[in-house]
Amino acid sequence: MEHKPLTSIDRLSLNQITTDRWSLREAVEGSVRADIPWIALWRHKVAETGLAESRRLVRDAGLRVSSLCRGGMFPAASVEERRAKIDDNRRAVDEAAELGADVLVLVCGPAPDKDIAGARRMVEEGIAKLAPYAESCGVRLGIEPLHPMYAAERSVINTLAQANAIAEQYSPNQVGVVVDVFHVWWDPELYSQIERARGRILGFHVSDWIVPTPDLLMGRGMMGDGVIDLRRIRHAVEDAGYDGPIEVEIFNQAIWDRPGDEVLSLMKERYLQHC
């Protein structure tokens, strides 16, 4: 089966972590200079700039917000802590709604102890508590499975199968999944789980897995610099009905250290070459 390249950047989104040294204002202005139509925002960047001002900057620039990163982090040792986390997630939903982001990305959180199965149940409970509120605000929750190497520190949801099993308990208007190639490329069930997610894919994130991998967190590569079959995965999510924005989300110190305009230029080039 032939997999055709993309011919325009009309679905390209800058996940602003890719230009981590830029403020939200700088990321917005850089995206406009580069003709990139979408942007994904992070809550800590929005907080630095202020919610109302962030909203104004994005709207005035004519950008569309592909997602807000991130809600989640549900498991905790006590009922009080778990309740506080739900409260924080409600605020994240409010911010997403205010910013015009259809999707709040959920990084579901690590276990507070050695009981990973228990932590997974806490994630399910947290999403159950959050979903009705999110729907009432017009924000969908996108469960992003994280690579198993983050199971102890960032999320106990580590496969698309897990994310699908939770999302299927809800209407697609409430909860879906986010497919980030860096987290799922290795999965033997990748293509069957993408197909299973049909109608529930709320986001698609690209980067690459570089070899040798220099670091657990900061080791992501620019598209084309690694071993991931990006185009095949993109076609699979499209075959499963997804035609939304494609976010470039890269944690990599060498990329962060480069001037943002250069990164956006390279990103556009690699997007058309490799995605």
Next chain:
Amino acid sequence: MEHKPLTSIDRLSLNQITTDRWSLREAVEGSVRADIPWIALWRHKVAETGLAESRRLVRDAGLRVSSLCRGGMFPAASVEERRAKIDDNRRAVDEAAELGADVLVLVCGPAPDKDIAGARRMVEEGIAKLAPYAESCGVRLGIEPLHPMYAAERSVINTLAQANAIAEQYSPNQVGVVVDVFHVWWDPELYSQIERARGRILGFHVSDWIVPTPDLLMGRGMMGDGVIDLRRIRHAVEDAGYDGPIEVEIFNQAIWDRPGDEVLSLMKERYLQHC
């Protein structure tokens, strides 16, 4: 369900990579001093000492060999390279037989390109070619799924489900699986796949997943220093019929830098406390 601790070290095996600075002779002598009854050998250490001399040292010390590490590395770009890898695996089988190791551990290898599914087929083909020879030598092949963070560099077999699916094509006298907690602890299917492996578990390896994780390769911890529920996993493999040796296999520079006798002493203590 109560999970009882181990009360003796009669199943404890030193995987010699845990004391990487020791030669095979030193590891054998250290194990004898520490009353550790089993040892797992690495091919490059055996090669340094010589096969016949390694065999003599282990036998004279009265140690039993829990496994030889490692065969595998099956995928390659050309037929010739794949054939050469099978030849090398036959030599690994010969060495395992000579050393009295019942099990050759298979680290199955990375893909030569972006086609991870193709590489997985090459692994299946490689094992199919190797298994009859191994059986004729009295050596069983233990497929060790490696953590997904090693998918690009060490093995495209990343879950117990994959290992089981291959092993089930053979008699348990030919091919089985090796459960290493570091590689599989995160897997949502861990306990169901251990049960599925009943009668085919050929080895059980322990260490720990430390937080924060300092490094992809060298970040393993001593048992008890991390987040893995070691005792629950041990009980699960025992409930699935495994009563063989338990190898301690730790890649960690800080541990490698300590005197070997100290490491063995700590290892015994932690084994009884946490496994």
